[in-house]
Amino acid sequence: MTTDAEAGRESSDRDTSSPGDSVGVDATDRSEPDGAYEAHLERSRRKWDRWSDWYGMSERDFEPMREDAIDRLEIEPGDRVLDVGCGPGVNLALLREAVGPTGGVVAVDYSPEMVAKARERVDEHGWENVEVVRADATRVAFDEPFDAAIASLSLSVMPDVRRAVENVHRLLVPGAPLVVFDVRPFPSGPARVLNPLVWRFLRWCANWNPDDDVLEALRATFPECEVFETYTAGTTYTALCRAAEPPS
Numbered sequence: 255m256t257t258d259a260e261a262g263r264e265s266s267d268r269d270t271s272s273p274g275d276s277v278g279v280d281a282t283d284r285s286e287p288d289g290a291y292e293a294h295l296e297r298s299r300r301k302w303d304r305w306s307d308w309y310g311m312s313e314r315d316f317e318p319m320r321e322d323a324i325d326r327l328e329i330e331p332g333d334r335v336l337d338v339g340c341g342p343g344v345n346l347a348l349l350r351e352a353v354g355p356t357g358g359v360v361a362v363d364y365s366p367e368m369v370a371k372a373r374e375r376v377d378e379h380g381w382e383n384v385e386v387v388r389a390d391a392t393r394v395a396f397d398e399p400f401d402a403a404i405a406s407l408s409l410s411v412m413p414d415v416r417r418a419v420e421n422v423h424r425l426l427v428p429g430a431p432l433v434v435f436d437v438r439p440f441p442s443g444p445a446r447v448l449n450p451l452v453w454r455f456l457r458w459c460a461n462w463n464p465d466d467d468v469l470e471a472l473r474a475t476f477p478e479c480e481v482f483e484t485y486t487a488g489t490t491y492t493a494l495c496r497a498a499e500p501p502s
């Protein structure tokens with residue numbers, strides 16, 4: 255039997271039976287959510303539950319960016335990797351390949367339907383060391399830290415990007431990399447005049463969060479953070495950040 259973790263809402267209700275249980279989920283609620291936060295999260299759940307049947311259609315579009323992003327993590331066999339806002343598990347094959355049979359992948363998503371799709375993928379491939387957890391990535395906690403993390407097209411749709419980024423930082427071993435592949439409005443040039451339309455579109459299709467800036471949150475949290483690639487006039491980018499090392 256599988257129980258979905260309503261991490262963040264009810265800290266005691268957690269996923270207990272996915273493959274890779276040794277990962278040890280401790281969905282402790284560290285934050286004090288307000289009404290706006292909960293409303294955004296609930297809109298997200300509805301939106302991404304609805305998209306889950308169609309998401310596969312766009313999976314291929316971003317494949318080269320995903321491959322490039324995951325390459326930058328320089329994952330070693332045996333590593334433990336976190337996929338933040340995993341959707342239907344589009345990164346899982348590449349991550350599983352990188353960690354090999356001795357490593358582990360934990361994927362987190364808030365949408366139950368996305369989680370179901372990701373788990374189907376895991377089951378189809380028989381990946382015993384890949385676990386999909388239903389949780390709010392902003393508040394989920396784990397017993398063991400991660401050697402690397404990826405957040406692709408996910409942070410910018412979360413209700414409080416800064417707190418989500420801070421939580422991912424907390425979940426990493428010191429010095430571990432986080433790669434973020436995400437979208438934003440036109441950052442410069444005359445096309446900026448279109449940004450109000452871009453905001454509306456992203457908000458409609460993805461419940462995108464117009465109030466927070468992912469890169470700003472990353473730079474405020476991670477001591478190292480560099481955008482190493484941009485696409486489509488800068489509206490899509492990949493950034494590599496590195497978690498703080500303990501003071502020597």
Ligand SMILES: C[S@@+](CC[C@H](N)C(=O)[O-])C[C@H]1O[C@@H](n2cnc3c(N)ncnc32)[C@H](O)[C@@H]1O
Nearest residue numbers: 302339340341363364365368390391406407408
């Ligand atoms: C655009 S999809 C990205 C999916 C996948 N990472 C990819 O690269 O295509 C955004 C995903 O973020 C998830 N998400 C949104 N808010 C979340 C939250 N607070 N915690 C965990 N997942 C969240 C959504 O459910 C959705 O599956």
